[in-house]
Amino acid sequence: MTMVVVGAVGALTLWACADFTSPVDPTGGLPDVVVANPMFERDIQPMFTKRCAQGGCHTVASAQVGLVLAEGYSYDALVNHASSLSDVYQRVLPGDHTNSWLWRMLQSDQSLRPTYPEMPLAAQPLTGNQLQTIVNWIDEGAPRN
């Protein structure tokens, strides 16, 4: 009887498992479409709010690298505002996404921002469509609309 119990214990423990698959949503719960003529409040701020203005990151309370991306703060903190991580780039230079530090920080290409990790930090990157929407907004002059 003892052997049966010991054997059963071992077998049952081997069967144990976590019975779920964690869903992966690469869109981060945001629209995954390219917006040709994006509006800041409608198309851009929701990305900052959902992916950046999170606890410990770019909230009012934490303001990592002095940057707040919460609603009501982000536009002034970005557009024509010098980057605190680069002596060369503005965070957002209207009309020129390649010379905007924001765009560089969101790219997977590490050479665009030596020594700094891709944002969002330790999280899934924005999708290609979401990044293109940000590019379109910057290249259209980064309007406050």
Add this chain to the structure above:
Amino acid sequence: MGAAAAPACAQSGGTRVVEEHPFDDPEGLLMGYYSAVVAFSPLGAAAKAKAWTIDLDVETGFIPPLSEDQRTAGRDKPEATNLAPAYFRPRAAIVFPANIRLELGWLPPLELFGVTPNVGSVALSAPVAHIRAVEIVPRATYTWGTIKAPITCNSDLALSPNQSFQIYYQLVCHDRESDDHFEPSQWSGEIDGSAAIMGGALVPYAGIGVQHYDTKFDIGVINTDGSRDTDHPILHMEAYRGFGVAGVTWLAASPLSFSGELYWAPGSLFTARFLARVALHSK
């Protein structure tokens, strides 16, 4: 766990945001998993006993490790949720007249594998019917308490080859392990059935039930001054979930008995639990 899932909240001052999660999102699934881990399952057939019998039990259960996908909770950064591979829970029960059984369980605040629980459980059951040789026993439980562990910010992040994780630990975690609080508050109702076989030496049993989770996960990032960083939300998940148990009690030699049980909470956990019991004043 879950700083990435924070809703649109600009925060200032010391207020905490409570972030609601459905059961089936990554954070909700993790909270459901650990709620199932601490569920107060019957672990033994409710054998008839004389009034005022007292059972003293030790329960142990296997906590299956989670895969990296299950631990990421929608992020790249895995949460340090594979800390403890098992738990040990002292239990006691007293049998009142009419075979009403009151059970108590406690995961005492002893740190093991970096995890410090303090979780109490109570259950009440009584046989209500016999269907052929099967005794039918409804049982109700309530479990509550706190489990503390460095889940969001674990020093393993600082040692990771992933630069993003190192920076996360440095900037978001302030180079400190977090003091996260997992706070289950859950009740369940179940119907169990058992029948003695082999001359009463073995008593197989099975049951099904519903569990109501009201679980919080308080992200406890610690500032450099030792205070709790209130910029992080408290995650909350509330859900009704079904579960099932099947096991067998071996009446080894009075007053000793042993039970093994399979516990399945669909969508959360399938595991094995074991219990050793000493029955006092049972004659």
